Amino acid sequence: MRTTRSQQLVDAIIELIDQRQLCAGDPLPPESRLMAEFDAARNSVREALRTLQALGIVEIRHGYGTFVGDASMTALSPSLLFRTRARSRDDLRGLQDLLEVREILETELARKVTGDTALLEDLAECVEQMRDPARATAADGRFHERICQAAGNELALELTRLFWDVYRQTESLIGTRSDSLVVKHERIVSAISSCDDAAIRRAVRQHFDEVRQRIAAVDRVAAHGQR
Structure with missing residues (x-):
């Protein structure tokens, strides 16, 4: 009671x-x-x-x-981080779930901002900053935030920040990136510039494909170790 x-x-x-x-x-x-x-x-x-x-x-x-x-959505960060880590200890399911939600959200946001030339210039600047390892992580975060801001969705902006922060804190579970931040984000800029929904979906999917491949690699190693 x-x-x-x-x-x-x-x-x-x-x-x-x-x-x-x-x-x-x-x-x-x-x-x-x-x-x-x-x-x-x-x-x-x-x-x-x-x-x-x-x-x-x-x-x-x-x-x-x-x-x-x-x-603020930051109040949810500890519980989401705990949930993601806890569910990811055995099969990385928690991290996969987080990745899937991010992809759905960011695909729809990117579709809403086509034709925004000021945004494209800002995104291109973020990509240039990603070429500098010391600035890459911060530029990566700003890249995704700018898309949310241009879409005019404050809730999506807070969720994106939350998901991005939690992902960064759990990324150690699957090791370091195996490809360039620049290439992945250049594809998204190009797709938004083209105003092509299919191209945007493809670019965002490819952005997360590399992470999925790392998750799959870790799962294969874990499965091999259990034999």
Whole structure:
């Protein structure tokens, strides 16, 4: 019953934020008012607020009060990283799942930004920076972020950042890249420039093919070792 009551309070506080149209940074009522409004014990209210803080929905500033958070997707990073690593220990299924979601998302976003000449110039600049090993990783991240920004989808931008960060932290499971970042991303730029849906799908798929090949190689080694 404790878990049920805690979840009820979590839902109630979220509804309160919505009903009062509170924005990120706005203060929430103090604990005493939340206790009275929801007829709840102090410990139950604090437990609900800690849950919401872990989700990025509220921000607890000790000595100042509780405020509406920005609900950033980064709050999900630890759980997604744990899930991906945990599921990938035996058969790399978690990493494959992450890769598949990234490919679906990035294919559709790339299809939305065809004809954007400013974007193409920015992407080409990112590709040039990838030629420098010291700047390659950061340029890779910016490349994918710029496509999301040009598509005008803020949620997709946050998800892409989240997936990209988690992938970078799990990539060690399959070793280092076997081909050039430049070549993979040049194909995407060319495909977006062509305004050809089929070319875009093909370029994005090829972008992830090299990772799939590394996953398959690791799986083959693991299967051989079990014989």
